Amino acid sequence: MPTALPVSAYVVLGLLGRHDGATPYQLDQRIRQSIGxxxxxxxxxxxxxxxxxxxxxxVVERQEEGGRHRRTLSLTEEGRRELCRWLAAPTRAITEIHDEGLLRLYFQPQTCEAGIDADATGAATGAADTVDAIGRLAAEQIRAHEGQLDEYGRLVASGTLPAGSPQRATVEVGLRFERMIIDFWREIAASPAHLVGEGGAET
Amino acid sequence: MPTALPVSAYVVLGLLGRHDGATPYQLDQRIRQSIGxxxxxxxxxxxxxxxxxxxxxxVVERQEEGGRHRRTLSLTEEGRRELCRWLAAPTRAITEIHDEGLLRLYFQPQTCEAGIDADATGAATGAADTVDAIGRLAAEQIRAHEGQLDEYGRLVASGTLPAGSPQRATVEVGLRFERMIIDFWREIAASPAHLVGEGGAET
DNA sequence: ACATAACCGTCCATACCGTACCGTGGATTT
DNA sequence: AAATCCACGGTACGGTATGGACGGTTATGT
Structure with a gap:
């Protein structure tokens, strides 16, 4: 028992727990359409x-002697024990999100060469540009997220995930997230100007 | 124009665009309660x-000669141009999520030794344990996410974010996400057994 | 046979992560 | 005034992550 294993270790252990004797390559494929x-x-x-x-x-691995040198992985007793311990252990880890679109939105009212700075007297010289940028950003994000939503939809439709299974449940989160964020960007798209300080009395 | 900058570069540029002349230390603090x-x-x-x-x-930095050797960062002309280019550029990047709770849920129906040594009633089948584990997981996640939701609430209440600003909007996403995921876990908590294949013929 | 594509694994240079750590200097004690 | 404490501000370092390019291997098509 060295230091605590990183989460990625449990990804492999967990996957092996469900598909013992798989090769890393096979795990990779599974990851891509599930946990990924x-x-x-x-x-x-x-x-x-x-x-x-x-x-x-x-984990133990057996590597093919010739040919593709496939490596077959399987859990050892200890591996399974470790996995089970992890599954039963409490976690308060919070979701971690990386979203470039939101990042761009956050930084949006920026003094760019268009020539505006801190619109002191309300001369909206560069504001139009910003509104523009926000509009485009929103449009793209909507498209991108709709694509993702579709992918989840196909995944569900493919029937690989037993209805009512935990695996299906996690996809459900994906679906809801995409719907939520699409709504969000639609609202932004509907009135991008609203964000540039139109109505807001602020500092 | 070297190779395309990683997103993290734009985090710094963007932050500096809004608070020129800050030290990395200050940026760090800002990040923690905004973009973070x-x-x-x-x-x-x-x-x-x-x-x-x-x-x-x-970016240029000026380091204090003595004392704390603070480094003051500010954008160069080119830095600002690069930032503006990025802000105006299209992106189709999709949200990337890391959620350990979902990961554990995904792996949940696992063949573990029923006899977990903490409390060896010995007779328990694996299914009951799994239902248990899912229940606990859900409860923890609910608590954790409620905490996060509160934090967003306080952030909004603090009034640091001008209503209707892009910065405020991004927090809105956080709020909606937390509400969504809390709902999700509440549903799971309400009927964890439902996920273990109670009604379903599976395998 | 040959080309082509799908398999399967490896390498590598960077970049990233977190934490432990170290000096500073102002405020508070003693 | 010396000792103590604690918020600053930054660095070092060992382990992890990244992702694309490369290189062999079998299957498929012509």
Whole structure:
């Protein structure tokens, strides 16, 4: 029991718990259409993580001698125990979000070369540009998120996820999130000017 | 124009655009109560990123000779131009979510040893344990997210964010997200058994 | 046979992360 | 005035992450 394992270790353990004897490659594919939606996990890290787990004795791998040198991973007793401990343990970890669109929105009223600065007297020289930028941003985000929403929809429609399963439930979060954020951006798109300090008495 | 800058570079540029002449330390504080909610940004990266930006000539820093050796950062002309270009550029980047709670939920129906040594009643089937685990997980997540919701509430109440500003809008997303996810976990909590394949023929 | 595509794994240079740590200097004690 | 404390402000460092490019291997098509 070295230091606490990083979450990514449990991604691998958990996946193996459900599909023992898989190769990293297969895990990668599964990740991409499941957990990948709420836990980013690039391919190369998978191999790295698998290696670490082997070193710690939580996983064993058997590598094909010839051919593709496939590595078959499976949990050891200790690996399964560790996984179960983690699943039963409490967590207060909060969702961590990376959203470039929101970032851009946040920074939006910026003094750019269009020539405005702190619109002291309400001369809206650069404000129009900002409104423009916000409008475009919103439009793009709507499109992007609609795409994502569709993808979730297809995933559900594909029937791979048993209705009422935890796996299905996590996708449900994805669906709701996308609907929520699309609504949000639609509101922004509907009145981008509203954000540039039109009505707001502020400092 | 070196290779495209990573998003984190624009975090610094954007922040400086709004508070020119700040020290990394100050930026860190601002981040923690604003962008940090939708773009995680650890302290140490701030200094690293600032250094990179200086090297690229988008930012200049003046370091105090004595005392605390504070570094004051400000945008160069080029830095501001780069920022403005980014703000105006289109992005189709999609939200990236890291949520450990969902991860645990996803992995939940796992074949664990029923006899968890903490309380060995010995007779429990795996299903009951799983229902239990899901219930606890949901309860914790609800508490955690309620805490986060409160924090957003306080942020809004504090009045630091001009109503109708983009900054306020981004917090709105946070609020909606938290409400959404709390609802989700409440549903799970209400009938965790529902997820364990109670009614369904599966496997 | 040959080309082509899908498999499967590896490498690598950077970048990132978090935490522990270290000096500063002002305020409060003693 | 010396000792203590604590908010500042920054650095170091070991481990992790990233993602694209590369290089072999089998299957598919022509």
């Amino acid at each position: 939606h709420f836990w980013v996990f690039p391919r190369s890290q998978l191999y790295a993580e698998a290696g670490r787990l082997v070193r710690r004795g939580l | 909610h939708f773009w995680v940004f650890p302290r140490s990266q701030l200094y690293a990123e600032a250094g990179r930006l200086v090297r690229r000539g988008l």
